[in-house]
Amino acid sequence: MVTGTDFYELNHLEFESSSLFATIAHTLTVALAQQSDQVIECCLTFEVSPGLYHHIDANALFNLKPEFRTPLINGDFLPDRPIQLEVTLHRDLLPLLLEHAKTAEEAAAYLLTLSQQKAEQVQPNASEGNSAETIQNTEAALNLLLNTESWFCLSVKQIQETGETGYTTFWNYVNPATLNQPGASSEQIAEGITNFFKDWTAANLTAATQDITEELFKGVTTLFDGFDTWLDNAFSKDEDDSEEDTDDDDESILETVIDFFTEDDWTFTKLQGQSTLQVACQGENGRWNCYAQAREDQEQFVFYSIYPDIAPEDKRLTMAEFLTRANYGLIIGNFEMDFDDGEIRYKTSIDVEGDLLTTDLIKQLVYANIMMMDHYLPGIQAVMDSRLSAAEAISQIESQTAIATTNTQDDPEP
Template identity: 50%
Template sequence: MNNNLEYCHLAVDLILHNSAQSSLTVRAIALSLTKQYNKLIDCHLAFRVNAQLYNLIETEGLFNLKPGIHNFKPGKFLPDTDITIETSLKPDLLPLLAEQATNAEEAANYILKLSQEQPEHILLSTESWLALSVKQQQESGEVGYRTLWSYISPANLSQIENSGEEIVQGIVNFFQDWTEANLSAKTQEAATKMLEGIDKFLTEFNNIEPKENPPTSPTDGKIFEEMINFFIADDWPFVQLPEQPALQISFQGENGKWNCYARAREEQQQFLFYSICPVNAPQDKRLAVAEFITRANSGMMLGNFELDFSDGEISYKTSIDVEGDRLSNALIQRLVYANVMMMDEYLPGIMSVIYGNVSPEEAIAQIETYNR
């Protein structure tokens, strides 16, 4: 296999953010790229954190350090010595990096530049990186652990059709090491927790959905093709979701930055576009947010806000059914720009309801007064 590995040594602070857009500063020490036949298939970032920050990372499951994915519990980490974490960029985000960098040094410089100029970029999100190992050097030797992701290799996850056996073998090896290390603490609770963590992550990672019968519409792939063509022509950087006719796009508005999703439904001959609010509504604010978006939706001519009561996710959706017609760039442009403009316009109101204890009625009134 023609793999080429490139290293770039670092010694610089890097600012990352979690899903709640809270920042955390790590000490980046190395970045490496792996290419196969000149195609980027892996990117590793190693950094150091103090014990306090590591405890936060572990508690909140940052860098996909999910419960139950350690191969064994480490020896006790010392409170006054830095801990080294090695991570790998999720494979579906590698094209974003490959567009900007041809070697490890350029990749490192690009990520550091984003840290200074676009701190909310998806490449700086802890959700975008998989923790491979956690280690601390002590006088008695190195202590720490590897995670499931180091056993199955993120590069394999991006090529499941060709790497299924390697992934299965990696999981088997992980189970063997985990069992040996936890033999004295064999409990059903621990085993169940680990299995749930593995299954949940792999499902989320690969966006696995129930398979439907292949569409037989004569416009197979046309909506997705038009969608791709529009975002390329309109200069919107995007990432295709694995094995789905859908794109993930980062958008910067005047009032914030958020992720958008464009989806083609070929069988139904529909195009959908979503803006996902950068913050979820806390449970105690969901009724207020529901009132806010109900008031906002009143009179909307194109699209509407939606609220997922299960997790507080707020989104704005625009869509079109083109059965018997064709999807054009002009139609896509209208739906996309109307969508992001509405999210940008109403985002301050959403934030004021969640964080400023402003009533939904007052928040809507402020927006309407400002935009007259």
């Protein structure tokens, strides 16, 4: 039983993952839960941009696996509002954190220090007076405490004008941070599993349901031995069944979007619980991820190209100037930047209320979007690297466009 919780707030924190993509969390709250004056759990609550959430979701960061979540309630996530995640630290790593922190403030300070060391690639060495044990402990903390695989997502939500939408995960029902605590009885764990299973099956009724039911209740007696392995076995599903269920839930706009990318021979992934597809794009000037979103209720289709790097905080004003200059005169679509986390993207969209979305319309929006991102990508990189000012970068791109246009006009007809 939790007898008290200590809180402390942070502005940002950077995680690492096997996807080699930095996960930057904003507006963090660090919470240490105590029982009988002993810290038993460390939780983080933080915000990410929708684009970064798509990356987290697609790569199952923070152990956010599709089969370990309840259905999304109250509609899809919106692309223009932050998404909040609550995560808990793996119970085996809590002692590593508590070696350096006894309060939430100390834990926040230590995690921030590790994040800064990772960002600056600072490694302690013996010449600075550090012992081999200190070096080893610091490297272990860097590799584990800031790794997304060391944290389990409890819930995901977004505040919208119409209310809150989101979902919880299996870890919210059976918290891995408290499994081995004296107060964690098998009856409580069984109740948590049962409650999750009831919510999960409400949206995941498949041929595998009976097998999962048997595994769930068989596993209750062995929860404390090989818990992670048991979970993987209990919730493993046939991929064909999963895809079949997804297709059944698709709605008209999403079906049309899927038809286009299938017919146009794109490789794509449908994001779990969302009417959104993720695709990778390779242009002449770089590679980036794109997201195709079907907004069924609004009868709209939106396509995003996400610039692969985050604009550093000290470059965002200059980048905003560059994007504003780039946007002036654009007819189809526009650049956007999230000032909170530095995400840059190009957006094209269409409202088809009272009409039908066709694959031809989708093709125009998709290819116009990709062409613009690829065209301006060198300028974004130049501004990001401080090689050119915003005005110089735009001037260079426009001059190249003029040369290309002249050469095209001078070329003889084939």
